[in-house]
Amino acid sequence: SKSYKIAVLPGDGIGPEVTNESVKILKVIGEVFQYNFEFNYGVMGAEAIYQTGNPLPDETLELCKNSDAVLFGAIGDPAFDNNPDAKVRPEQGLLKLRKELGLFANIRPIKTYASLIKKSPLKREIVDGTDIQIYRELISGIYFGEKFTDENGDYAYDLCKYSKEEIAGITHLAFQDAQKRKKKLTLIDKANVLDTSRLWRKIVKEIALEYPDVTLDFMFVDNAAMQMILNPKQFDVILTENMFGDIISDEASVIGGSIGLLPSASIGDDNALFEPIHGSYPQAKGKGIANPIASILSAAMLLDYLKLNVAADKLRQSVEHAVESKFVTVDLNAEQNYSTSEVGDFIADYI
Amino acid sequence: SKSYKIAVLPGDGIGPEVTNESVKILKVIGEVFQYNFEFNYGVMGAEAIYQTGNPLPDETLELCKNSDAVLFGAIGDPAFDNNPDAKVRPEQGLLKLRKELGLFANIRPIKTYASLIKKSPLKREIVDGTDIQIYRELISGIYFGEKFTDENGDYAYDLCKYSKEEIAGITHLAFQDAQKRKKKLTLIDKANVLDTSRLWRKIVKEIALEYPDVTLDFMFVDNAAMQMILNPKQFDVILTENMFGDIISDEASVIGGSIGLLPSASIGDDNALFEPIHGSYPQAKGKGIANPIASILSAAMLLDYLKLNVAADKLRQSVEHAVESKFVTVDLNAEQNYSTSEVGDFIADYI
Numbered sequence A, B: 001s002k003s004y005k006i007a008v009l010p011g012d013g014i015g016p017e018v019t020n021e022s023v024k025i026l027k028v029i030g031e032v033f034q035y036n037f038e039f040n041y042g043v044m045g046a047e048a049i050y051q052t053g054n055p056l057p058d059e060t061l062e063l064c065k066n067s068d069a070v071l072f073g074a075i076g077d078p079a080f081d082n083n084p085d086a087k088v089r090p091e092q093g094l095l096k097l098r099k100e101l102g103l104f105a106n107i108r109p110i111k112t113y114a115s116l117i118k119k120s121p122l123k124r125e126i127v128d129g130t131d132i133q134i135y136r137e138l139i140s141g142i143y144f145g146e147k148f149t150d151e152n153g154d155y156a157y158d159l160c161k162y163s164k165e166e167i168a169g170i171t172h173l174a175f176q177d178a179q180k181r182k183k184k185l186t187l188i189d190k191a192n193v194l195d196t197s198r199l200w201r202k203i204v205k206e207i208a209l210e211y212p213d214v215t216l217d218f219m220f221v222d223n224a225a226m227q228m229i230l231n232p233k234q235f236d237v238i239l240t241e242n243m244f245g246d247i248i249s250d251e252a253s254v255i256g257g258s259i260g261l262l263p264s265a266s267i268g269d270d271n272a273l274f275e276p277i278h279g280s281y282p283q284a285k286g287k288g289i290a291n292p293i294a295s296i297l298s299a300a301m302l303l304d305y306l307k308l309n310v311a312a313d314k315l316r317q318s319v320e321h322a323v324e325s326k327f328v329t330v331d332l333n334a335e336q337n338y339s340t341s342e343v344g345d346f347i348a349d350y351i
């Protein structure tokens, strides 16, 4: 049977709880489909700072580099957020890991579940049938550019920089996906103001010539933030730079009624990492109420990446079964109040 | 009777049509309240580029500097958006004008109208009663930082820079407004990643000590983009940097059911400019269908700025009367199909 090394980084807040469920389910999948998954754990984020002083210890980075895929939970801790002077921050661990693994493309599917549409803050007719694939550039732009704060705290800067190569890599992936979907790609930028956005527009236009079956259009980010709510169904594949992707994909996460359902894949040439879109949700930590589905669907994307597509589809069906049976956590079903691990068990049993 | 010089810059697209209505109404207000308004017109934006090669001709800038307030329409032209190589762009005119006039604070009120809530893409219970005041820093950050594209088009950058003074100016205004409102201020930033955001957080915290009656909280911009849709009523005054304000305020503009209703004020120490939040909407140009209310409510904010508060309130009542009577343009009332100028006349008549 085939063997796969999976690095598991539970991270902060509810990260460990939801990741537990995914590992539990992957183990079941391993048995059912006869795959040999080897799970190796590493620390990252606030947990890692508390234990080692470093949000991404070298051993964790090495572990990830030597694995076939990384399953990651969540990052962030209010103790750091509320301290603007902290020199070391949990998020640095995730940013560094993305960079070191070369995970240039973050893919975030946004779709709706029939039985959950009523949970959406948006009207049914606006969101019903939304199916968007967001491609967010993940290892460049302002999050990774030079940063500076002068010692007196009189000024600070962050540099947003993009190279042709950085733009081209993710652009090809997005076009290839668009070809398999509705053949429409929207570049979100602020090309009426920013030089980096104009570079994006230029390079994406050039690359579009190689994909003549895909319709390319452009939208300014401010308008896109409106259009995502006014008419999300106008979008098929969205391509955008790092920070715009961060904002627009979190915004889009409200469409289906719960951010607790949304997975993501971060892909590089030699590595890949899978994580929920949601954050560490520290208020829920340890209460057994966290929705594990975003993590479990991230595990399904991991299976796809390993080309174990039959298992991935089976896992997605099991999740859909849980959702349509309302066997879900309190965020989606306040009456029954199933716990994180009950939902995980239910999905595992169905496999 | 008192005299006021008002610079009128109709700009591009539907700008001239909607600005016409505001000027018409301000003239009626001048007669009714015995104010002497002197209107002087200037060109800006794509129109100005076509006429003079310059998106902000010196005469226009001088006119604005020598006026008591500026009434501005809209800017932008697809001929430039679709050309990443254009050296001169309409938007440069507006950005330069904001900078030269020192308009550091852009104030965008977001509220709902009872009779229009059904137009909102969001559910009634989510949006009903929303009343937010957004303070967007307007003349610094990444829109104004150093920009560069290398000659081969291999890379580009934009610098986001903030100084203590730039942050402090708008922060005081926002706190002062919060004191008159629900005494809650939310700073939106990305302090877990950006140095500039950490500087914002630090300075805003310091200034908060001078306004102990106001509760200050912080939200990351990605989360804020979600929260704005999940629960907009949690916000009272929002304070944020230039680009985040651009994105979040456009997003928030969907709440009430029409961006065609939303005004803005851009305030400096010696100058002020008033413009709709909406853009130049070139598809609607010349068709008489543009909603003039955002411009008319911007004129009301202009009256407030000139301390003509009784007239401003009267104007807002007239607008509310038009909205509640459904005497509005096709975007809000598809049956009756009132034209831009019919709506302007209706509001003028009520004064």
Ligand SMILES: CC(C)[C@H](C(=O)O)[C@@H](O)C(=O)O
Binding pocket: A075, A076, A091, A094, A095, A246, B192, B193, B222
């Ligand atoms: C934790 C943070 C650094 C991260 C980001 O902004 O990239 C998160 O918000 C995300 O979207 O994955």
Ligand SMILES: CC(C)[C@H](C(=O)O)[C@@H](O)C(=O)O
Binding pocket: A192, A193, A222, B075, B076, B091, B094, B095, B246
């Ligand atoms: C036209 C553009 C430069 C402008 C901006 O981004 O500031 C507009 O979107 C706005 O919000 O006023």
